[in-house]
Amino acid sequence: QQPVQSPQAVILREGEDAVINCSSSKALYSVHWYRQKHGEAPVFLMILLKGGEQKGHEKISASFNEKKQQSSLYLTASQLSYSGTYFCGTEKLVGARQLTFGSGTQLTVLP
Amino acid sequence: NAGVTQTPKFRVLKTGQSMTLLCAQDMNHEYMYWYRQDPGMGLRLIHYSVGEGTTAKGEVPDGYNVSRLKKQNFLLGLESAAPSQTSVYFCASSQLPSAPTGTDTQYFGPGTRLTVL
Numbered sequence: 001q002q003p004v005q006s007p008q009a010v011i012l013r014e015g016e017d018a019v020i021n022c023s024s025s026k027a028l029y030s031v032h033w034y035r036q037k038h039g040e041a042p043v044f045l046m047i048l049l050k051g052g053e054q055k056g057h058e059k060i061s062a063s064f065n066e067k068k069q070q071s072s073l074y075l076t077a078s079q080l081s082y083s084g085t086y087f088c089g090t091e092k093l094v095g096a097r098q099l100t101f102g103s104g105t106q107l108t109v110l111p
Numbered sequence: 112n113a114g115v116t117q118t119p120k121f122r123v124l125k126t127g128q129s130m131t132l133l134c135a136q137d138m139n140h141e142y143m144y145w146y147r148q149d150p151g152m153g154l155r156l157i158h159y160s161v162g163e164g165t166t167a168k169g170e171v172p173d174g175y176n177v178s179r180l181k182k183q184n185f186l187l188g189l190e191s192a193a194p195s196q197t198s199v200y201f202c203a204s205s206q207l208p209s210a211p212t213g214t215d216t217q218y219f220g221p222g223t224r225l226t227v228l
Contacts, residue, residue, distance in 0.1 A: 002153065032216070032217070034219075040221070040222075041115075041201060041219035041221050041222055042154070042201070042219045044216045044218070047216065087154065089154075097142055097159065097161060097205075098159065098169065099156070099217065100156075100170070101155070102153055103151055103152060103153040104151075104153050
């Protein structure tokens with residue numbers, strides 16, 4: 001079952017913060033975050049594991065709440081280069097090797 | 112390293128025609144995947160392979176076939192194309208799940224934009 005991402009779209013000014021959520025109705029083992037710019041391939045950002053701690057990448061970090069089966073991606077002091085569509089991919093079992101992706105959150109950062 | 116490459120980048124087919132999309136990776140990855148991406152739908156898994164000579168169905172396998180005769184290549188075939196198969200197709204690859212995480216990153220190719228008229 002496809003995870004639900006929210007919001008569907010967000011517009012920011014440079015330097016502002018944003019949070020993107022990814023929720024599942026099923027228990028998850030891992031959540032993978034990707035960013036895709038228009039006309040390009042998705043690019044890996046980070047993996048969050050069940051029981052794992054918050055991860056960070058540049059000014060982008062993420063957390064995984066096991067009780068809610070929800071992962072949140074935090075973008076702080078956003079830059080123009082952060083614009084793109086953010087996807088979460090969820091893995092239900094360790095070693096399942098299949099990711100189920102959400103429909104994406106379109107992030108636009110304006111000068 | 113070229114990473115993951117896909118051939119062709121663009122293709123236009125007529126309904127009923129057949130074609131094969133080629134994915135190649137030079138990272139010695141065991142696992143390979145084919146996804147399709149439609150507006151507002153995210154990425155949906157078509158078929159995947161956990162090693163040379165193996166294939167398995169994903170979420171939306173109907174109308175597609177795949178083969179993994181060599182470790183570095185994963186082919187996606189459309190035997191009789193339909194307009195509903197108009198989409199952007201992405202190939203991805205990943206290593207064996209690594210300890211202690213039990214999972215690993217998927218690396219994506221640049222995509223093939225297919226239009227079926």
